[in-house]
Amino acid sequence: MSEIKRTWWKEMAVYQVWPRSFCDGNGDGIGDLKGVLSKLDYIKSLGVDAIWFSPLYKSPQADYGYDIADYRDIQPEYGTLEEFKTVLDEAHKRGLKVIMDLVVNHTSNQHEWFLESKKGKDNPYYDYYFWRKGKGNRRPNNWMSTFAGPAWEYDKEAGEYYLHLFAVEQPDLNMDNPKVREEVKDIMRYWLDMGVDGFREDVITFISKTEGLPSSPYWFPVATGMEHYMGGPHLDEYLQEFKDDVLSKYDCMTVGEAPMMTIKKALHHITEGPKQQLNMMFHFEHMAADCLFYSWFKAPFSLKKLKKVYTRWQKGLYGRAWNANYIENHDQPRIVNRYGSLKYREASAKMLATMYICQSGTPFIYQGQEIGMTNIRLNSIDDYVDVSTINNYGVAKAIMGKKKALELANYASRDNARTPVQWDDSKNAGFTTAEKPWFFINENYKEINVAAQENDENSILNYYRKLLKFRKENDIVIYGDYDEHFAESDKLFCYSRSLDGKRMLVACSFSETPFLFEAPKGFDLTKGTLAMSNYDIDALYGNGFCLQPYECRVYMFD
Numbered sequence: 001m002s003e004i005k006r007t008w009w010k011e012m013a014v015y016q017v018w019p020r021s022f023c024d025g026n027g028d029g030i031g032d033l034k035g036v037l038s039k040l041d042y043i044k045s046l047g048v049d050a051i052w053f054s055p056l057y058k059s060p061q062a063d064y065g066y067d068i069a070d071y072r073d074i075q076p077e078y079g080t081l082e083e084f085k086t087v088l089d090e091a092h093k094r095g096l097k098v099i100m101d102l103v104v105n106h107t108s109n110q111h112e113w114f115l116e117s118k119k120g121k122d123n124p125y126y127d128y129y130f131w132r133k134g135k136g137n138r139r140p141n142n143w144m145s146t147f148a149g150p151a152w153e154y155d156k157e158a159g160e161y162y163l164h165l166f167a168v169e170q171p172d173l174n175m176d177n178p179k180v181r182e183e184v185k186d187i188m189r190y191w192l193d194m195g196v197d198g199f200r201e202d203v204i205t206f207i208s209k210t211e212g213l214p215s216s217p218y219w220f221p222v223a224t225g226m227e228h229y230m231g232g233p234h235l236d237e238y239l240q241e242f243k244d245d246v247l248s249k250y251d252c253m254t255v256g257e258a259p260m261m262t263i264k265k266a267l268h269h270i271t272e273g274p275k276q277q278l279n280m281m282f283h284f285e286h287m288a289a290d291c292l293f294y295s296w297f298k299a300p301f302s303l304k305k306l307k308k309v310y311t312r313w314q315k316g317l318y319g320r321a322w323n324a325n326y327i328e329n330h331d332q333p334r335i336v337n338r339y340g341s342l343k344y345r346e347a348s349a350k351m352l353a354t355m356y357i358c359q360s361g362t363p364f365i366y367q368g369q370e371i372g373m374t375n376i377r378l379n380s381i382d383d384y385v386d387v388s389t390i391n392n393y394g395v396a397k398a399i400m401g402k403k404k405a406l407e408l409a410n411y412a413s414r415d416n417a418r419t420p421v422q423w424d425d426s427k428n429a430g431f432t433t434a435e436k437p438w439f440f441i442n443e444n445y446k447e448i449n450v451a452a453q454e455n456d457e458n459s460i461l462n463y464y465r466k467l468l469k470f471r472k473e474n475d476i477v478i479y480g481d482y483d484e485h486f487a488e489s490d491k492l493f494c495y496s497r498s499l500d501g502k503r504m505l506v507a508c509s510f511s512e513t514p515f516l517f518e519a520p521k522g523f524d525l526t527k528g529t530l531a532m533s534n535y536d537i538d539a540l541y542g543n544g545f546c547l548q549p550y551e552c553r554v555y556m557f558d
């Protein structure tokens with residue numbers, strides 16, 4: 001037996017639903033809860049154990065739900081609170097947990113707290129946000145929004161500037177105000193008492209800002225000033241308070257979103273024990289193998305960079321804390337376009353799934369990832385709807401001109417992940433019966449869709465099912481220790497896991513050309529069992545084999 005503490009949230013796999021594009025149940029062109037209800041059996045059939053819903057709350061949708069106007073109600077386009085309770089109930093009946101998105105770094109500028117707060121200093125909500133006079137005509141400091149542009153907006157009614165680290169419509173909450181923290185705890189209790197099983201906490205590591213909000217000596221085109229709010233001075237204290245006062249009273253899980261997070265800092269929050277504040281963290285380091293920090297600073301894909309990050313997190317957390325593993329979500333372009341190959345779409349989608357799901361940690365799978373959906377090509381910036389894409393394009397255009405900036409948007413935009421799920425090859429990919437869906441459907445839906453893959457035993461979809469079943473049935477995949485082999489290779493990712501005398505070897509090709517693989521020392525492939533692979537070949541040559549383009553194999557050793 002390993003010493004790792006076993007719990008349900010380590011063993012589960014999570015499916016992420018971005019509701020607007022998942023499934024439209026009422027024929028208005030927008031995904032909704034009725035659509036989710038109709039697909040619960042499908043979600044269950046994948047072999048996952050939980051659903052994480054991107055925000056379903058009432059919101060003007062300036063950032064598609066991450067701008068919340070009412071934390072206790074459902075966006076009318078998505079349905080009603082009653083419908084949500086039905087989804088919750090039906091999910092639970094199927095053994096699926098439900099995780100809500102908790103967005104409390106900021107609200108919508110239409111939230112009643114904000115509308116009240118702008119009435120001035122005497123209003124009880126004034127201190128819920130960061131209002132500042134500015135210096136003459138100048139903004140209060142030089143911080144830039146993470147969505148590009150200044151992080152301060154002047155409000156005529158208030159006669160002051162307010163801070164927004166994201167879109168203008170997303171004013172930052174002042175978490176230093178104890179009343180705001182009480183509100184957050186009440187929101188948590190509201191949903192936990194209703195029966196939800198946990199939270200994915202949006203940019204939770206940004207909630208504490210340096211006192212006095214000082215300007216930064218550094219300048220970046222986006223997020224200038226980040227050193228003053230990433231892992232800010234009171235973050236520990238506030239997370240501990242949320243845990244002690246609320247989370248510890250429920251059998252729930254939390255995963256905090258943490259841009260720019262390092263292992264050292266993460267361990268501070270997620271090391272197991274009485275001081276643990278969050279169960280897991282979504283760091284971003286492995287999403288920067290083809291860019292600098294984030295996809296708008298594009299760079300050539302580097303497998304070595306990717307492997308280094310993975311190995312660091314796998315070794316760094318093992319036995320002390322727990323990884324949250326993902327390769328896609330609503331903020332990231334599709335993974336096949338980034339780390340895989342469009343030429344070998346099926347093989348590379350399966351290999352990438354194997355590469356991250358066989359590592360130690362809780363796997364998260366984003367809608368459409370399980371069928372290998374790809375980026376969409378849009379021909380004009382006017383076709384994009386995501387606020388960060390439009391802002392980033394503005395910056396890129398000033399630097400590199402219109403044509404290149406559009407190419408970059410094609411690659412880097414979050415809208416790539418937000419096209420409707422391709423359910424079948426009928427009109428609008430079976431996503432909606434409306435004449436027009438709310439957003440473009442990828443033209444490749446006739447070839448890439450769920451229905452076609454249901455009928456194909458070798459599809460990406462069925463591969464995901466087999467892989468998740470394999471993980472569930474083998475403790476070693478969940479709890480095993482991790483070791484990397486051939487770290488110097490720029491086309492092979494090879495690692496092994498071990499638990500209670502058993503071992504598992506994973507070999508993944510990131511190459512479009514075949515190459516020879518020789519098992520690492522101490523592994524005799526003739527004595528192993530081939531447990532997972534994405535090609536129909538099991539031939540060995542000596543103690544190795546010829547890895548086909550984007551092939552992966554998983555061998556088990558008793």
Ligand code: NOJ
Nearest residue numbers: 063066103166202203331
């Ligand atoms: C992270 C979310 O995942 C993203 O979609 C959102 O735009 C920002 N946080 C702001 O809430």
